[in-house]
Amino acid sequence: MSQPVPPPNQPHDAQPGGNPFAGQQPGAPTGGNPFAGQPMSFPPPPAGRSGNVGLAVLAAVVVALVLAGIYGAIMKATEHEIGYAAVAVGAVVGFAAGKIGGRNHVLPFICAVISLVAVYAGQISGYAMSLADYANVSFFTVLMDRFDVVNEVWKSNADVLTYVFMAIGAIAAFSSSKKAAL
Template identity: 55%
Template sequence: MSQSTPPSQPPAEPSGPPAGGAPAPQPVAGNPYAQQPTAGNPFAGGQPGFASGQPGFAPAPPPAPRPGNVALGIVAAVVAAVVTAAVYGTIIGKTEYEIGYAAVGVGFLIGFAAGKLGGGNPALPIVSAVLSLGAVYAGQLVGFAVFGADETGIPVMTFLTEHFGLLTDAWQEEADVMTYLFLAIGAAAAFSGAKKAAG
């Protein structure tokens, strides 16, 4: 046989002042368990700022720019410029087309390498943009060399070393608005890539 438990009774309210003569704390309207601050108790009201809905702490300051090694960032950008120029030139030589997305990729990789290793130095985006101009231009020359090597059987390195003047003359004859546009978008991508990598 189970025994029935008596119904729970609400807590009895204090009938008089507590010992010592201090006034009894008064219940807050709507909540019989929350009590108003008692006079003379500096901790009864909670921490300043919380009761009024204001935050108790000031927001954290924004993080400082990530430090880095500027020289290492420049070296990384130079290496990226050499590698991407070779890849970009091979694509141009094999397809016989200048591809805008490839120029963007050249610039972005150069800038990203500089910003990732060099940090937030404000000179790195500018250096990256200049290196990107050189890389896209060099890639276009490599493209002429790759195309010439396929047509004549002369090695690419021979074109680049012994017939470099011929390559630059061919570039000047073939350059048009799109050629210079690719140079510009590559530089812009490098500048942006360095900013994003350092952020």
């Protein structure tokens, strides 16, 4: 069986039916693509948003201190430890640091640690506020002079859920710092 041999390249005018693609460069792809033969270019992948990590850590610490005070006031007002507040503390600490610090591989870990400390400080301040009311002294007197008593009260009231919500708060700080950096 013999197969038909295509005719050799002919000038555009000599093509049967007036093929508009006959004059293209040899080896260029055809098939009706108007962009054939053009170099392919894609936009560069989005680079990680860089930020100031030192300022991000400072912002996370300031936010953590403010939220620890708010968390302590909520604990004193409700006379209960609220686990979801620990998650919120972690999420807000991570968000603030991620927005300022950008994509830094160490920042989520720092936020998780800051979140753990903030939740602990919030619970300590809640117990200190309650003990200050009970003893009819100032909050700072209880916190500075009798920190050992406040820490013992925290230890005696801490249960498994205390540590679980602290860990979840740290995880929330870790993930929200990564998401905020996008």
